[in-house]
Amino acid sequence: MHLRHRSAADRLPRLTADTLREGTAALVRVEPGFARLVRDHGPPPLWVRAPGFPTLVRLILEQQVSLVSARAVYRRLCTACGVQGGRLTARHVVTLGEDGLRREGCTRQKRSYVHGVAQDMTAGRLRLGAIDRLPGPEARAALLAIRGVGPWTADVYRLVALRELDVWPHGDVALADAAHRLLEWPTRPAQDALTAHAAQWAPWRSVAARLLWHGYLSLRAAR
Numbered sequence: 321m322h323l324r325h326r327s328a329a330d331r332l333p334r335l336t337a338d339t340l341r342e343g344t345a346a347l348v349r350v351e352p353g354f355a356r357l358v359r360d361h362g363p364p365p366l367w368v369r370a371p372g373f374p375t376l377v378r379l380i381l382e383q384q385v386s387l388v389s390a391r392a393v394y395r396r397l398c399t400a401c402g403v404q405g406g407r408l409t410a411r412h413v414v415t416l417g418e419d420g421l422r423r424e425g426c427t428r429q430k431r432s433y434v435h436g437v438a439q440d441m442t443a444g445r446l447r448l449g450a451i452d453r454l455p456g457p458e459a460r461a462a463l464l465a466i467r468g469v470g471p472w473t474a475d476v477y478r479l480v481a482l483r484e485l486d487v488w489p490h491g492d493v494a495l496a497d498a499a500h501r502l503l504e505w506p507t508r509p510a511q512d513a514l515t516a517h518a519a520q521w522a523p524w525r526s527v528a529a530r531l532l533w534h535g536y537l538s539l540r541a542a543r
Contacts, residue, residue: 334482334483334484334485335366335483335484335485335526335527336366336483337366339485339527340363340364340366340527340530341363343485343524343526343527343528344358344363344364344527344531346524346527347521347524347527347528347531350520350521351503351521351528353502353503353504354502354528354531356502357502357531357534357535357538358531360538361534361535361538363534364527364530364531364533364534365530365534366530367479367480367530367533368480368481368483369480369481370481371448371449371452371477371481371482372448372449372481373408373409373410373437373438373441373448374406374407374408374409375477375480375481376437376448376466376469376473376477376481377394377397377408377413377434377437378390378391378394379473379476379477380430380433380434380437380468380469380473381393381394381426381430381434383430383470383472383473392425393424393425393426394406394408396424396425397413397416397421397424397426400416400420400423400424401413401415401416410437410438410439410441410442411438411442412438413434413435413437413438414435414438414439414442417435418431418432418435421434421435429468430468432468433467433468433469434468436467436468437466437467437468440466446466450462451463452481452482456478456482456484456486456487459478459482459484460474460475460478463477463478471489471490471491472489472490472491472492475487475488475489475490476489476492479526479529479530483526484526485523485524485526485527486522486523486524486525486526487525487526487529488515488518488521488525488526488528488529489529490511490515491511492529494532494533494536495514495529495532495533495536496508496509496510496511496514497536498532498533498535498536498539499514499517499532501535501536501539502532502535
């Protein structure tokens with residue numbers, strides 16, 4: 321069974337609470353693992369982050385480390401800059417400098433990336449607000465042009481900040497682990513195989529990712 325694809329005329333540009341429910345309903349009809357997940361744990365959260373510099377910095381910090389570790393470093397950066405509510409700005413980071421980033425726990429590579437993004441934004445060479453208004457493929461290309469932003473970071477930014485409907489973050493280890501367990505595959509799938517399988521979940525791959533993350537986190541919380 322295949323999902324019904326929206327026409328260009330009725331495709332919604334952003335994931336909302338309503339389209340999350342619509343996508344979840346469509347996916348549980350075609351994927352038994354998703355139906356079991358929703359039955360056992362309920363529907364997934366929307367998981368939205370505001371587009372802009374703070375979210376991009378957090379995603380760079382989250383590359384290849386746990387969310388807990390990345391969150392701790394980000395909080396230290398905010399404290400060092402005297403920022404309330406996590407609203408770190410590019411100017412804060414430029415003022416803090418790479419030495420300040422190092423003192424707050426950023427690795428050499430990540431502090432280079434974060435500081436470089438901050439410098440480009442304060443100099444006007446990078447305008448994330450302009451990227452937010454681009455169509456999906458163009459937004460992805462523009463994000464990939466930023467030093468330190470690879471395919472995973474670009475796609476997760478599109479998922480949680482731009483809230484595109486049909487994005488699959490190739491390379492996400494948690495999604496592969498969740499697919500192994502919740503879809504009852506014999507082994508954890510290779511990333512290429514999982515991405516190929518996820519093609520059948522279009523035009524709701526952003527919802528499918530949220531369903532799998534929800535299952536992954538629910539199982540971890542239950543341990």
